[in-house]
Amino acid sequence: MKDFDTIQVTILATSDIHGHLMPIRYVDNEATDYGLLKLATRIDQTRQEKEHVLVIDNGDLLQGTPFAYYHACLDQSTSHPIVDIMNQIRLDAFIPGNHEFNYGLRFINRAWGQSDYPWLSANVLSQETNEPYFGCPYRIFTLPGGAKMGLLGLTTSYIPHWEQPANISGLLFDSVVSAAKKWVPYLKQNEGADIIIVSYHGGFERDILTGEPNEEQTGENEGWRLCHEVEGIDVLLTGHQHQRIEGVRIGNTLVVQPGYQGACLAQVDLSLQRDGHGAWFLMDSHARLQEAQEMQADPALVARIQSCENNTQSWLDQPLCEVRGEMLVIDHMKARLEEHPLIELINLIQMEASNAEISCTSLFDNLAPGFGPQVSMREVTANYPFPNTLKVLRLSGRDIREALEWTAAYFDCTDDGTIIVNPSYLYPKPQHYNYDMWEGIEYVINVSRPIGSRIEELRYKRQPIDPEGEFEVVMNHYRASGGGNYRMFRDKPIVREVTVDMTEMIAEYLTKQGLVHARANGNWKVYS
Template sequence: MDINKRCKIIILETSDIHGALLPIQYANNAPTSSGFAKIAAMIEQERGRGSFVLVVDNGDLIQGTPLVYHHAKLNAEAPNPMVRSLNEAGYDAAVLGNHEFNYGLELLNKAVRESHFPWLCANIVDAATGEPYFGTPYRMFKSPEGVKVAVLGLTTHYIPHWEKPEHIAGLRFEHVLESARKWVAKVREEEQPDVMVVSYHGGFERDLNTGEPTEPLTGENVGYALCTEVEGIDVLLTGHQHRTIAQEVNGVTVVQPGSQGTKLGKVELELERREDRFVIVSRKAELLSPEGFEAVPSIVKLVQKDEELTQAWLDTPIGKLLGDMRITDPMAVRLKEHPLIEFINRVQMDISGARISNTALFDNISPGFPPDITMRDIVSNYIYPNTLQVIRISGQDIKDALERFASYFATYTGGPVTVNPAFSEPKPQHYNYDMWEGIRYKLNIALPEGQRVVQLEYEGKPLNMNAEYDVVMNNYRAGGGGNYTMFQGKPVVRDIPTDMAELLASYIMERGTIEASLNANWEVIWE
């Protein structure tokens, strides 16, 4: 075999960076071993190896850290720091993620205009014309040896279930599978690529080895179906679920590189020229770690001004706290009411006028509030750009939701309380366990799932299953996010479009001093 007939191409993927540009933790500015500036150093290294390299970002880029929040809310006229960084790193393409829409179309369109690379998305279309809204469903690339590579972009069509309507006005989200079938066939016929890459901001709905369902088949994730039901895909770049995956599914090479710049996905293909085209003869998928790499100096310098403005904003004092709202044990917070959770629920009730509220402790690194509260403390605890909605639901809906929340815990059989694997695999979903104010309840996790609500009262009486109640919650949950289907399609009594972090900050600033309180209206037991 003539070795000169063979060549390699490398496809590198980032996904779900979520604004994690610099290798720091904004809660305390401690260094981390991840972040885009370190990933960029890995990209430079891969480009230096001599093979043809394509670099694709798979979405959820411009939201998620105080740096990008500050840009979006207080410095939006400046160039987008994430886009500038990808430009500097020489990206070839990007795909829209669901969180790209969190700050509205104006900011997103500005980011797209500033990009030196195309944003690919075949299935988000202009509602009036039916044409891809962002103009570029796919892009063709050609290696020096003549290998033709097509990269098609797709985005989970479940976005309307989460996003504020005004942020997606004029858009239609077509089903990913239908769009994939249409566009893969079209690209194969018209462009005749040697390699067909689909970059899909979405994940997997089934076990990759057994094909068994791993979540309700809502359509949010259809990665397994793309591998098994759409002909012609060679490589599937995925994300959204924040998993670490590098393997093959039904002959399709699949990668998913975690989140926050903790991994770089790499697909290496070896191709052989046969007559007038190239054929893939070997393939390898792997995930590369940025540990040990230094942040690329040019990127750090590029965003220095953005970072300085963010740090000054984060350390601006906004009020004082009497009492203790620090968090030392996240599991304890979820087992018995904590002053921080009660405070957030009380703010939601005060702002909305609703008499019942729920909220979550979003992750296990939330520090709580110190005596002198700054913006850093706000964004370290309320990490998502959620807004609030008041929806009208029945007593039965509340009970059903509490049973779903109670399933967060594994059935207790002795020893420490543990999290149900359904809420920890394939990624931690602490944000899908809410705690309530305005009702009194008790959950017994020694009982089977679906039978754990052993006390449920409103205003001193058993909750009426047939009565209707107005409940305030974040927009993600109100739309049924987290598989809380009992909330989907319920009447929206009030919509509060301001980000919750801003609402918390405004509430504290208006009062100057807040006080920790605890009415202990709920608890989790195991007896």
């Protein structure tokens, strides 16, 4: 057999980097085992070792760290350093994720315009033309001997349920399955693609091993359907759920997912062979995940972004105020079982900014450190990592009770009465941000009772809340849109909006106060 009758191709995929370039934690600048600049070292090595290498990023790249926020919102005059790094890596394609839209289309268009690589998404459409917004939704790679690989990009279609309408004005989000059913055959029949790779910023609505549903079937994740309903997908690169999936096969499709924050690099190795009629086919495929902790950050790329990093660090070190009393989060579970001063403070800031008497917010993850005696921007961004703004909704007392019942589902109870996190909030990815804590009302959660009937003693101004009464409630825009399956909030009247980013709002409040006291009024309780 002649050499050109077989071809070896390697695909390297990243996903859900969320702004983590440097291998550090911004809350304290301690070193970490993850970061894109670590993966860049392995990408460069692989390109030197192998002849045919494709590098793909699967979205949620440009949001998630203070570094990403600073260069999205505060320094818009220079080229975006994360895009610049991807240009240096020689990225072959980028699939926008849901968090790319957090900063609006002006930001997206700027980042897209600075990219030396195509942005691919077959189901993000222009409302005006009904065509893919980012232009051609696929890329064809022609290999020696004439073999063709088609790469199709897809983005979770659930974005309108989370994102502020202004940020996605003029866009339509088609079903990824519908888009794939259109474009996969097109790639084969019209472009002559021998191999089909789909890079999908989305995950799986079913357990990939058992096929059992693992979440509500909303369309947020449709990876299982893609594998079973769209014929001809050889490799499916996935993300969004922050899982590590190392070469599982669903039907005839090889599936990978490389975690998040640059902790892993997915490597897919393909062997293509030409048959007796001259047609190419996939003879073999396998995949593995390479851990970033085994790599060193690329020193040339570190030097390239050092000035941008220095600017970010200077901004983070800006002092804001002093705190009297204990506002550090020592035990994150305890902070969700007993009202923590940090949560009360954020709720009070939301209420003051919006002139609403009721507020809800979350302790977004288990990394939030709380506030120490001296607060800087570093602590603000560590505790509030999302670019949220606020909306005030007009809700009925019945809506409030329904929302509290839904938030109470975050907890589960063991046989001995110990309160734990409901496993559905931990898998396929942690969703601590979907447990809300409220201010301006009094309520009790009894975890020993069945989900849907856990709320006791719900009161407003010391009186039982009127189911038919109307109340103005402030919350972040993600929650106000029904994000986290808070369906009772969808399409409710928006009384007013506060369009200032919460990070800026918190910083402004703390600066104005100069001194804040750690207090919690204990207006809610959780027990079993």
